[in-house]
Structure formats: structure tokens, C-alpha cells
Amino acid sequence: MNDFTKRVVEIIQSIPKGKMMTYGQIARIAGNPRAARQVARILHSMSQKYNLPWHRVVNAKGEIVIKDDESRFVQRALLEKEGVTVKNERYVSIDEYRYDYQKFE
């Protein structure tokens, strides 16, 4: 595991309950502004081994990107349970979250 991967994991683990981050945000904070895709990949492969809150990570539009229907349903259910507002499978609190995490930049 390299530095970037390690930082990504740490950041994901630091996401507060009921909040979310985008792949791009994580990539930027971790030090590689253009590694959004890798964040996705890392998240996907590491979540199983590191028990990461993968459901708190969404794409730039605040939508669920995951393809698998069952996992998508689980993600949505988990987020709603944490108090995240959902509108037509779209999470609207993403901007608020970005504001909260400006300290990382």
C-alpha cells in the first residue's frame, strides 16, 4: 500500500456519520487532484479489508454510481438511516459537506 492509498483510507474513515464525500474531493485532499478514479478503485478494493464506510462516498453529483442494484439499495438505506436527505436517488447535502471540509484544503 502506497502513501496515496493510505491517505485515502484515512480520509474515508474520517468521514463523519451522516456526511458524504465525492471521489474527487477525497482525491484532492489525499494529494492527487486527478486521481478520482483511483479513489473509486481503492475504495472498492479496500472496503472489504478495512471495513470502510463506502456508502458515504458518492460521485460529483451526489448520486450513487454503483451498478449493483442490491448494493445501491443498501447504500441508500444506510445513508437515510444516518439522516442524509435523499431526493430521487440524489443526495443533496453534498455541498454542505464540502463546506465542512474546507479545512483539509
Add this chain to the structure above:
DNA sequence: CGATTGACTTCTC
């Protein structure tokens, strides 16, 4: 060890 592959983003038109 080169080639391929994405749970993405951003810019252009």
C-alpha cells in the same frame, strides 16, 4: 512487466 480496466472528473462543443 506491458496492457487493460474502471463504484470518476472536467472541459468542450
Add this chain to the structure above:
DNA sequence: CGAGAAGCCAATC
């Protein structure tokens, strides 16, 4: 606005 293309880079083949 939507569609298309390019860029990025770790993991997997």
C-alpha cells in the same frame, strides 16, 4: 443542457 473525449493512476490480468 447533454453527449463525447481526454486525463489520471492504482490494481488486476
